[in-house]
Amino acid sequence: MFLTVGADSRWRRLFDVLQRWLPILLLGFATVSNLALEGQTWGHRWETLGLVAIAAVLVLLTDTFVPDSWRHPLVSACSFTVLLASASVLMHRDLIFLAFMITGFFRAITLRPRWVMLLGLVATSMLINGIGSGGVLAALSDWPYTYLLIVVVQSGAIAGGYLMAERVVLQNEQRREALAELESALEENAGLHQQLLAQAREAGVLDERQRLSREIHDTLAQGFTGIITQLQAAQESGADPAERQRHLAAASALARENLDEARRAVHALSPEALEGKGLPDALAGIVSRWSERVGVPAEFTTTGAARSMHPEIEATLLRITQEALTNVAKHAEAHRVGLTLSYMEDQVTLDVRDDGRGFDPQRARTSDYAGFGLAGMRHRLRRLAGTLAVETEPGGGTAVSASLPAVAAPGLGR
Structure with a gap:
């Protein structure tokens, strides 16, 4: 040939x-x-x-x-x-x-x-x-000169044209091979993403079990112990009605707190806020309800073209939002909070900013600051190849930025 x-x-x-x-x-x-x-x-x-x-x-x-x-x-x-x-x-x-x-x-x-x-x-x-x-x-x-000129030009033109055509064909073959390799790499990357998400789902089940176990041990079990203690004290108060009423009131208060803790644990376990809603609407509802409950003005905005992400991606961003707002309520003493959900070509990012008292990032790694939950956030994000960035200083507020790969929902293009 x-x-x-x-x-x-x-x-x-x-x-x-x-x-x-x-x-x-x-x-x-x-x-x-x-x-x-x-x-x-x-x-x-x-x-x-x-x-x-x-x-x-x-x-x-x-x-x-x-x-x-x-x-x-x-x-x-x-x-x-x-x-x-x-x-x-x-x-x-x-x-x-x-x-x-x-x-x-x-x-x-x-x-x-x-x-x-x-x-x-x-x-x-x-x-x-x-x-x-x-x-x-x-x-x-x-006619030697004309004859030789015709021979040289004709032979050179045919040889040059053939060599150029051969080079073009070779380049086209190389492009086709490169495109085939790229398609293969994209398919492999998509498979790795799905595998990563499947592993993350399995790891997430274990994480939620461990978290729920800690919740029960640290809050519910201790709360029930306190309720029992107060009820026993009320029984032993004898003929002093005021003392008995005080113990009963304390037991009632502990029961309400335990109920709130149980509801919070169940809510965090299953992101019901996402059912029937897109992620922006779900986060907007969470922010609005948090602002009404805590009494701190909070503003939620979305940038970029919103689109359906993989359920694991959306659930993780929702839980990061809940954890970040919980941290603000517990520790920040903020007067204003801003949240931004940004859709980019390859990433989806959640930024949470407050004007509170801030903290020392180094001290946040100690047990005194374990309640900030930064390690838990990083762990959640790391399972899905995401990252967490924290900018803060004492008295200067806090900015938390969570980024995840923009993996589209199954069956949808990007």
């Missing part, structure tokens, strides 16, 4: 067949055209047909029927020589066989190495342009 064609296999096979039989087809065309000429005797015609038959047999045996496995440089050079010699004999007999000689150009560009290809093109050009003038020697004698 003398050209690398970037078509599909069907057109490639058709092209291979065509280029193998091209010399025979052009020989047949030239022969028919020659026999149709007037003024020839039948003897001359039969002689032409004999030469054509010999040329056809030689080309079929040395070129058309040669297997691809035999087409090494020496065999190709021999096949080209036979083709050029046969075409020269016929073209000397009648210039109409110039059509057959043209196949020399097509065969020459298959020759290797490159310098042999160039010699083949020059030889074909010299014969095509010289035989019509009485032969190559006659052309060199009668």
